Amino acid sequence: MERVVRLENFGHSFAAPGFVYRPTHPEQVEEIFAAAGQNGLHVGLRGAGRSYGDAATNTGEIVMDMQRMNRILDWDPDTGVIQVEPGVTIGQLWEYIIEDGWWPPVVPGTMAPTIGGCLASNVHGKNNWKAGTIGEHVLSFSALLPSGQQVTCSPTKNKELFYAMIGGMGILGVFVSIRMQMKRIYSGDLEVYAWAEPDLERSLAALDEAKDSDYVVGWVDATPRRSRLGRGQMHTARYLEEGEDASPLRSFRPQHQILPDTILGLVPKAVTWRFMRPVMNNLGVWAGNTGKYLMNRTLGNHKRYLQSLVAFNFLLDYVPDWERAYGPGGLIQYQSFLPKETAHDAYAGMLQLCKRRRLPSYLGVIKRHRPDDFLISHSLDGFSLALDFPVSKRSRTRLLQLLTDLNQIVLQAGGRFYFAKDSSLNPTEVSQYLGQKTIAAFRRIKERVDPEGLLQSDLYRRCFTDGVG
Numbered sequence: 217m218e219r220v221v222r223l224e225n226f227g228h229s230f231a232a233p234g235f236v237y238r239p240t241h242p243e244q245v246e247e248i249f250a251a252a253g254q255n256g257l258h259v260g261l262r263g264a265g266r267s268y269g270d271a272a273t274n275t276g277e278i279v280m281d282m283q284r285m286n287r288i289l290d291w292d293p294d295t296g297v298i299q300v301e302p303g304v305t306i307g308q309l310w311e312y313i314i315e316d317g318w319w320p321p322v323v324p325g326t327m328a329p330t331i332g333g334c335l336a337s338n339v340h341g342k343n344n345w346k347a348g349t350i351g352e353h354v355l356s357f358s359a360l361l362p363s364g365q366q367v368t369c370s371p372t373k374n375k376e377l378f379y380a381m382i383g384g385m386g387i388l389g390v391f392v393s394i395r396m397q398m399k400r401i402y403s404g405d406l407e408v409y410a411w412a413e414p415d416l417e418r419s420l421a422a423l424d425e426a427k428d429s430d431y432v433v434g435w436v437d438a439t440p441r442r443s444r445l446g447r448g449q450m451h452t453a454r455y456l457e458e459g460e461d462a463s464p465l466r467s468f469r470p471q472h473q474i475l476p477d478t479i480l481g482l483v484p485k486a487v488t489w490r491f492m493r494p495v496m497n498n499l500g501v502w503a504g505n506t507g508k509y510l511m512n513r514t515l516g517n518h519k520r521y522l523q524s525l526v527a528f529n530f531l532l533d534y535v536p537d538w539e540r541a542y543g544p545g546g547l548i549q550y551q552s553f554l555p556k557e558t559a560h561d562a563y564a565g566m567l568q569l570c571k572r573r574r575l576p577s578y579l580g581v582i583k584r585h586r587p588d589d590f591l592i593s594h595s596l597d598g599f600s601l602a603l604d605f606p607v608s609k610r611s612r613t614r615l616l617q618l619l620t621d622l623n624q625i626v627l628q629a630g631g632r633f634y635f636a637k638d639s640s641l642n643p644t645e646v647s648q649y650l651g652q653k654t655i656a657a658f659r660r661i662k663e664r665v666d667p668e669g670l671l672q673s674d675l676y677r678r679c680f681t682d683g684v685g
């Protein structure tokens with residue numbers, strides 16, 4: 217049962233050893249807490265390890281991997297209410313419900329994460345403006361607190377803990393069962409509309425104008441010269457109305473949804489990342505992005521088409537292990553959230569700074585967001601820009617300095633950050649963005665549910681405690 221494992225983040229840019237336990241029942245979670253307490257160790261929680269930073273590692277301490285608690289406990293196909301254990305993945309969830317005409321209302325850009333991990337980060341999808349975060353669709357959850365107490369929380373019962381644990385990055389308690397409302401669908405396809413925009417200003421404006429679509433997202437190019445920075449391809453998508461799909465049962469079928477194993481029926485997808493690796497450098501990415509943009513502006517411009525829910529939502533899953541194309545140093549993603557009033561100038565400044573430092577982002581994604589009621593929230597009425605950066609031995613120090621400088625631009629523009637994607641924040645920056653009141657409320661709840669400070673992670677120590685547990 218007990219063993220030391222080298223655990224990585226999703227981007228393979230950080231690794232840390234931990235004593236990994238994989239409970240199958242809540243009683244075992246309690247036992248692990250008790251054993252940790254007796255041995256003076258701390259416990260960190262881990263789902264599928266899809267966070268980009270250090271949220272799911274706990275150097276030299278216990279890591280409770282929740283993936284074996286993956287049972288679907290109850291499903292009502294009439295109401296769309298489902299109860300699951302925390303290790304059920306987003307992929308497992310949609311596959312289970314889709315044939316009854318339901319879909320998870322909020323999903324991240326990959327189907328690998330667990331529901332427990334998604335709640336802890338309070339993930340958003342490409343529909344954040346329209347549907348909010350995943351937490352807004354949770355009816356109730358049961359959690360085990362480090363004190364050994366089991367609690368049930370909902371928006372009306374143990375309300376304070378409900379709004380703190382969702383988004384609380386696994387620092388307050390362990391989700392052991394979750395009840396959620398799914399979304400009724402009348403087709404397994406979405407109607408997608410794609411078009412190109414020539415610069416950042418118009419990309420952001422287009423996203424804002426289209427925000428009332430069911431989904432809206434944009435790819436932006438962070439590699440061209442100044443005036444074209446932020447050009448890209450925008451996508452909106454809408455659910456089909458009842459009756460629009462003449463044979464919904466066909467489009468609900470997993471065979472219709474599941475992503476093919478080969479590209480164009482020829483190249484096995486499993487090896488695709490190896491072909492991408494030689495071109496993952498500043499010149500190769502600039503050339504690839506330019507080609508993609510030109511295609512989008514010509515052949516792909518103002519195109520409307522049907523696409524399966526899986527293909528639209530989990531585009532990144534098309535190329536398994538794509539992150540390995542970044543090479544042995546891996547990648548860091550940096551996602552910042554800015555109010556709509558300051559977003560353009562701040563993002564333009566950030567993209568220019570990356571270019572000036574010769575550290576351009578290889579992938580940029582913009583989304584439109586709305587604020588939510590959770591205590592630790594990354595969201596606001598504005599935009600997010602997620603930037604992927606390659607990491608190498610040579611660039612690591614310069615990259616971390618760049619991220620620190622980007623943090624200052626975000627803070628000055630009244631922005632926020634997202635712990636699931638973070639690798640660079642320190643406690644001062646965290647309290648600047650969350651505010652003293654929120655930090656104090658979080659500490660007060662932590663003290664109440666975990667007086668011994670048993671639940672910790674590398675991210676928690678880095679962002680909340682100046683490295684001291």
Ligand SMILES: Cc1cc2nc3c(=O)[nH]c(=O)nc-3n(C[C@H](O)[C@H](O)[C@H](O)COP(=O)(O)OP(=O)(O)OC[C@H]3O[C@@H](n4cnc5c(N)ncnc54)[C@H](O)[C@@H]3O)c2cc1C
Pocket residue numbers: 226260261262263264265266267268271272282302303323324325326328329330331332333334335336337338339340341342385386387389390391392532636637673
């Ligand atoms: C390709 C890709 C695309 C992504 N796209 C998006 C996106 O569009 N939107 C978005 O919001 N995020 C996105 N993410 C981030 C991802 O959805 C989150 O990091 C999510 O939390 C990962 O879930 P996980 O199961 O892998 O959890 P982990 O990464 O293993 O852990 C995440 C957090 O959850 C905590 N945790 C895990 N299980 C439990 C539990 N049972 N109880 C309490 N806490 C627990 C951990 O302690 C940790 O703090 C993306 C990630 C990748 C790799």
